[in-house]
Each structure stands twice: as C-alpha cells, then as structure tokens.
Amino acid sequence: MADLTSARILVASNRGPVSFSSGPDGALTLKRGGGGLVSGLSAIDDPNAVWVCAALSEADRQAARQSPQGRLDRGGFDVGGQAVRMLDLDPEVFDQAYNGVANSTLWFLHHQLYNTPVAPAFDAEAAQRWQGFTAYNRAFAEALAAEAAPGAAVLVQDYHLSLVPELLRELRPDLRISYFLHIPWAPADYFRLLPEEQARAVLTGVLGADRAGFHTRRWALAFAECCAEVLDAEVDRTGLTVRHQGRTTRLGVHSLGADGEFLRERAHRPDVDERLAALRAAVGPRRTIVRVDRTELSKNIVRGLLAYRHLLRSRPEWRGKVVHVAFAYPSRQDLVEYRDYTAAVRRISEEINAEFATADWQPLILQVEDDFARSLAAYRLADVALVNPIRDGMNLVAKEVPVVSEAGCALVLSREAGAWAELAEDAIGINPYDVLGTADALHRALTMPADERTERTKRLAAAATALPPQQWFLDQLAALSS
Ligand code: G6P
Numbered sequence: 240m241a242d243l244t245s246a247r248i249l250v251a252s253n254r255g256p257v258s259f260s261s262g263p264d265g266a267l268t269l270k271r272g273g274g275g276l277v278s279g280l281s282a283i284d285d286p287n288a289v290w291v292c293a294a295l296s297e298a299d300r301q302a303a304r305q306s307p308q309g310r311l312d313r314g315g316f317d318v319g320g321q322a323v324r325m326l327d328l329d330p331e332v333f334d335q336a337y338n339g340v341a342n343s344t345l346w347f348l349h350h351q352l353y354n355t356p357v358a359p360a361f362d363a364e365a366a367q368r369w370q371g372f373t374a375y376n377r378a379f380a381e382a383l384a385a386e387a388a389p390g391a392a393v394l395v396q397d398y399h400l401s402l403v404p405e406l407l408r409e410l411r412p413d414l415r416i417s418y419f420l421h422i423p424w425a426p427a428d429y430f431r432l433l434p435e436e437q438a439r440a441v442l443t444g445v446l447g448a449d450r451a452g453f454h455t456r457r458w459a460l461a462f463a464e465c466c467a468e469v470l471d472a473e474v475d476r477t478g479l480t481v482r483h484q485g486r487t488t489r490l491g492v493h494s495l496g497a498d499g500e501f502l503r504e505r506a507h508r509p510d511v512d513e514r515l516a517a518l519r520a521a522v523g524p525r526r527t528i529v530r531v532d533r534t535e536l537s538k539n540i541v542r543g544l545l546a547y548r549h550l551l552r553s554r555p556e557w558r559g560k561v562v563h564v565a566f567a568y569p570s571r572q573d574l575v576e577y578r579d580y581t582a583a584v585r586r587i588s589e590e591i592n593a594e595f596a597t598a599d600w601q602p603l604i605l606q607v608e609d610d611f612a613r614s615l616a617a618y619r620l621a622d623v624a625l626v627n628p629i630r631d632g633m634n635l636v637a638k639e640v641p642v643v644s645e646a647g648c649a650l651v652l653s654r655e656a657g658a659w660a661e662l663a664e665d666a667i668g669i670n671p672y673d674v675l676g677t678a679d680a681l682h683r684a685l686t687m688p689a690d691e692r693t694e695r696t697k698r699l700a701a702a703a704t705a706l707p708p709q710q711w712f713l714d715q716l717a718a719l720s721s
Contacts, residue, residue: 245287245388246287246288246289246386246387246388246391247285247287247288247388247391247392248283248285248287248288248289248391248392248394248716249288249289249290249291249383249386249387249391249392249393249394250276250280250288250289250290250291250393250394250396251290251291251292251379251382251383251393251394251395251396251400251403252276252290252291252292252395252396252397252399252400253292253293253295253337253341253396253397253399253400254272254292254293254295255272255290255291255292255293255323255325256271256272256276256277256280256290256292256323257269257270257271257272257323257325258270258272258295258296258298258299259296259298259299259301259302260296260298261297261298261301267298267301267302267305269302273611275495275498275635275708275711276396276708276712278498278501278707278708278709279495279708279709279711279712280712281709282708282709282710282712282713283712283713283716287388288322289322289323289324289386290322290323290324291323291324291326291379291382291383291386292323292324292325292326293325293326293328293333293337293375293379294325294326294327294328294333295333295337297330299325300327300330302325303325303326303327304327306325324382324386326378326379326382328375328378331371332371332374332375332378333371333375334371334573335367335368335369335370335371335372335375336368336371336372336374336375336376336399337375337399338571338573338574339365339368339371339372340368340369340371340372341372341398341399342571342574343574343576344359344365344368344433345398345399345401345441346398346422346537347359348425348429348430348432348433349398349422349423349424349425349630350422350423350536350537350629350630350631351425351429351629351630352536352537352629353432355432359432361433361434361437369437372402373402373440375399376400376401376402376403376406376444377402377406379395379400379403379406379407380402380403380406380407380409380410381410383395383403383407383411383414384407384410384411384414387411387414389413390413390414390415391414391415392414392415392416392417392716392719392720393407393414393415393416393417394417394419394712394715394716394719395407395416395417395418395419395448396418396419396421397419397420397421397422398420398421398422400418401418401441401444401445402440402441402444403418403444403447404416404418404444404445404446404447404448405443405444405445405446405447406444406447407447408447408448409447415449415719415720416447416448416449416450416719417448417449417450417451417452417715417718417719418445418447418448418450418451418452419451419452419453419493419715420445420451420452420453420454420458420462420632421454421495421632421633422631422632423457423458423461423630423631423632423657424453424458424459424461424462424465425461425465426461426464427461427464427465427467427468427469430461430465430469431468431469435469438465438469439469439470442465442466442469442470442472443470443483445462445488446466446470446472446481446483446486446488448488449488449489449719450488450489450490450491450715450718450719451481451488451489451490451491452490452491452492452493452715452718453490453491453492453493453632454492454493454494454495454632454633454657455492455494455633455657455660456479456492456660457657457660458632458657459479459490459491459492460476460479462481462490463476463479463481463490466481466483470483479491479492489718491715491718493706493711493714493715493718494633494657494660494661494705494706494711495633495635495706495708495711496638496703496704496705496706496707496708496710496711497635497638497639497642497703497704497707498704498707498708498709499642499700499703499704499707500707502615502639502642502643503642503643505615506615506616506618506619506643508612510612511612511613511615511616511619512616514610514612514613514615514616515616515619515620517616518564518613518616518617518620519620521562521601521604522562522564522604522620523562525559525560525561525562525600526560526561526562526622526623526685527561527562527563527564527617527620527621527622527623528547528561528562528563528564528621528622528623528624528625528681528684528685529563529564529565529566529617529618529620529621529623529624529625529640529648530543530563530564530565530566530567530624530625530626530627530636531566531614531617531618531636532566532567532568532636533567533568533569533570533571534567534568534569534570534577534580534581534584534607535570535571535577535580536576536577536580536629537628537629537630537631538567538627538628538629538631539627539628539629539653539671540565540567540580540584541580541583541584541587542627542671542672542674542677543565543625543627543677544563544565544584544587544588544591544603545587545674546625546627546674546675546677546678546681547563547591547602547603547625547678547681548587548590548591548594549674549675549678550678550681550682551591551594551595551602553678554682557682557685558595558600558602559597559600561602561685562600562601562602562603562604563602563603563604564604564606564617564620564621565584565588565603565604565605565606566606566607566610566613566614566617567581567584567605567606567607568606568607568608568609568610569581569607569609581607584605585605585607588603588605591603615643618639618640618642618643618644618648619643619644619645620645621640621644621648622646622648622649622684622685622692623648623649623650623651623681623684623685624636624637624640624648624649624650624651625651625677625681626640626650626651626652626653626656626658627651627652627653627669627671627677628653628655628656628671629653629655629671629672630655630656631653631655631656631657631658632657633656633657633658634653634656634657634658635658637650637652637656637658637662637666637703638658638662638703638704639703641696641697641699641700641703642700642703642704644696644700646689646692646693647689647692647693647694647695647696647697648692648696649667649683649684649685649687649692649695650662650665650666650667650684650695650696650699651666651667651669651677651680651681651684652666652667652668652669653668653669653670653671654668654669654670654671655671658703661702661703661705662699662702662703664698664702665695665696665698665699665702666695666699667680667683667684668680
C-alpha cells in the first residue's frame with residue numbers, strides 16, 4: 240500500500256475507475272470501469288500513484304467509509320497498479336456539484352445546449368448550487384494536497400474539477416499540475432452566459448495548472464479566447480500560452496485515440512461472438528446502420544432518427560433493405576432534461592417502426608441497456624456508423640468502429656465532433672442540425688462501393704489509433720516535466 244503523502248503521480252476525476260453496488264444482503268460488490276483514462280493510467284508502473292475520485296452512490300460512500308481514512312488501498316482495489324481514494328462527500332454537496340453545476344451549467348455551456356429564452360437563469364438556487372460546486376472542488380484539492388509527495392505531478396481531469404488547479408496550487412505551490420478537458424470549450428460569446436464571477440472562477444481555476452490540455456486545437460483556442468476576453472489575459476494563439484497575473488499556463492493538444500490492441504482482442508471474445516450471431520439473425524441479409532451513445536442531449540440522437548426516417552420516406556428503395564441498430568444507454572437520469580430526451584428517443588423510434596415495419600422487417604432496433612460486448616458486436620457488423628453529435632470533445636465511438644469493423648464501415652460524422660479534426664479525410668461530414676443533409680449522407684454511405692469502404696476504413700483505423708490512451712497519458716506527464 241502506498242504511504243499517505245507519498246504519491247508522485249496523482250490523477251483526479253469525478254468518476255473513478257471503480258464503483259460499488261450493494262446486494263440484498265448489504266454486501267458490497269466492486270465493479271471496474273473502462274474508458275480512456277483507465278487504460279491510459281495502465282501505462283504507468285508506479286506503486287505510489289493515487290487516483291482521487293468522488294463516491295457517486297450510497298454504496299460507494301459506504302465503501303469509502305469502511306476503508307481506512309476513506310482510502311481504498313491496493314490490497315482491496317487494485318486498478319492497474321494504483322490506489323484509489325474515493326471522497327465521501329455530503330450527498331447534497333455532491334448533487335449540487337455534479338447534477339447542479341457540472342452536468343447542467345458547465346455541460347450545457349460547453350456543448351451549447353441551452354434553450355436561451357428560458358435557460359439558464361442564475362437565481363438564488365443556482366447560487367446555492369455554485370456554493371456546492373466550490374465546496375466539492377475544494378474537497379478534491381484538499382485530498383490531493385494531503386496525498387501528494389513534494390513536487391508530485393497531478394493530472395486533474397475534466398469540467399467537474401475546473402476549480403481544482405487554482406485551489407490546489409494555493410495549498411501546494413510545489414506541485415506540478417496539469418488539467419485536461421474531455422469536452423469542448425464554449426466560444427467566448429457563449430461562455431459569457433455565465434455570471435462574471437463564475438466565468439472568472441472557472442478560467443482562473445484552470446489557469447492554476449501549468450499545462451491545460453484539450454482534444455483539439457479548436458477547443459484550446461476557444462479557451463484562450465475566453466481568457467483574453469473575460470480576464471484580459473495575455474494570449475499567444477500560435478504558441479498556445481496564456482499569461483495571467485504573472486503566471487503562464489501552456490495549452491496542449493492531446494487527441495485521445497482508440498486503444499486498437501485492446502479493442503481488436505476484446506471484440507473477438509466469445510461473449511461478443513454470441514451477440515454478433517444474435518444481431519445477424521435479427522438483421523438478416525440487410526444493410527446495417529449502427530449508432531452507440533449514452534442517451535445524451537449532445538449526441539443528437541433525435542435528429543439522427545429523424546434523418547433515418549427521412550431516408551426511408553424519400554428513398555423507398557431502402558425499405559426492407561436496411562436496419563438501423565441504435566444503442567442508446569441511459570445516462571444522468573437525475574436530470575429532467577435527460578429523462579425527457581430519453582422519452583423522445585423512444586417515442587420517435589416507435590413512430591418509425593409503426594410507420595414502416597412489415598411482417599418480416601423491423602426498420603429500427605433500439606436498445607437501452609449498456610452492454611459493451613454488444614456494442615463491439617454492432618461495430619463488427621456495421622456497414623454504416625452514424626456519429627452526429629451537436630458538439631463533442633472527441634467521440635471515441637467514431638474511432639472505435641473503424642478499428643473493429645469487419646467488412647469496412649462507412650463513417651457518417653458530425654463536423655462538430657473533436658474526432659472530425661483527425662478523421663475528416665475519410666469520413667462523410669455532416670452538419671448535425673441538417674436532418675436532410677444527414678439523410679443524404681446515410682444514402683451516400685450505404686451506396687459506397689465495397690472496396691472504397693474497405694480502403695477508407697483502413698485509413699480511418701490508422702488515424703483513430705495514432706495516440707492510444709497509454710501514450711496519451713504519458714504525453715501529458717511528459718509535457719508536465721518539460
Ligand atoms: C463525458 C465526460 C466524462 C464523464 C462521461 C460520462 O465523457 O467527459 O467526464 O464521466 O461523460 O458521464 P457521467 O456523468 O456518467 O460520468
């Protein structure tokens with residue numbers, strides 16, 4: 240077990256690499272998470288690394304309380320070689336921070352999701368939620384300060400922890416701090432929807448870091464622009480630096496790639512084969528359009544379904560010849576906007592099936608349970624993948640499909656996804672708001688000659704795996720040392 244205050248590398252994120260659930264007898268079961276950060280961290284082999292995260296549920300909080308000093312040491316919960324410390328926060332503070340500010344205000348802001356005639360409204364309740372967000376960020380900063388060895392490297396992740404770099408620097412000026420944003424950064428005109436005090440706090444929060452990383456240059460420049468306009472900071476748009484109050488923060492672009500080696504191996508295990516057989520039986524000899532997302536407002540699932548409906552209406556030759564497989568697993572169901580959106584996705588799916596289904600053809604298969612093996616099976620099968628977010632920091636589905644695809648898969652991709660920056664040459668680009676344009680793109684994708692599809696998929700897979708998670712992680716560490 241790592242000693243307290245001896246960690247030389249620390250990672251902080253809201254969602255950690257493990258979660259707990261409690262059974263009917265109250266026993267806690269641990270589940271490991273996946274994702275880029277988990278595989279990224281597997282690149283470091285340091286017994287003194289610590290991952291600080293929030294307890295997200297009552298079961299997590301119980302687990303955090305049962306372990307010594309709230310820390311789940313390697314003895315019990317070894318995750319790729321580092322200890323995990325779960326913060327047992329007051330549930331109300333956590334709710335204010337996670338649901339109230341991070342996933343409502345900041346997520347909506349950076350993805351430009353507000354319906355501005357009515358939202359946002361920064362009223363007394365919103366001010367209360369902001370207090371909770373500040374307390375939550377402070378709890379992270381304090382935990383990191385308590386764990387870190389002198390001069391340690393701290394890698395702070397994502398919008399939930401926007402205030403942490405500055406708070407941590409105040410507590411521990413000796414640390415090397417980097418911040419990485421996994422989502423887009425709002426353009427300055429939109430960012431200014433935030434009350435000025437909060438806008439300044441978010442910017443100076445991030446600027447507490449030595450390095451701030453983004454998936455694309457576009458998001459890095461948007462951040463720099465906000466610093467110039469809101470803080471009057473000195474910005475070098477070519478060298479990507481921001482100077483404010485005597486300190487310089489260097490901005491970096493680290494475009495997270497797919498983990499090719501892992502995906503290729505994982506996609507051929509028996510559980511995936513089984514699901515592939517079931518999907519093949521359901522789809523029959525028809526073409527398949529696949530999408531896989533959290534049921535998330537920014538993923539633009541509704542317009543994707545409308546585009547598919549328009550394809551079937553306007554090009555009857557596709558009726559009976561194509562199946563749209565949509566995996567849209569639930570997310571953030573504490574938020575009313577997400578519940579409403581999920582209901583809309585279901586409603587439109589039912590309408591499409593009601594309009595077109597025949598005795599032997601179901602035009603749309605919508606599944607809402609999260610099942611990674613089934614997603615991989617769909618990637619293997621897909622003729623076309625539809626990835627049409629309104630805005631997206633990166634979008635790893637767009638990168639995973641070409642890696643796993645068996646016969647070559649045409650990729651219809653939103654130009655507003657971070658992944659577009661690397662995949663533009665071989666994907667079919669769309670404006671995510673343009674339903675008719677998306678329907679045309681689906682048609683183009685479905686009619687792409689087989690050898691062109693295969694060639695494009697090969698090039699897409701190469702671009703998608705250019706910076707695998709392990710290297711992505713090491714690059715950020717290296718950038719902190721330089
Ligand atoms: C995005 C964010 C992550 C977040 C994930 C899932 O990818 O960048 O920080 O963990 O969505 O959202 P959730 O609210 O379920 O953690």
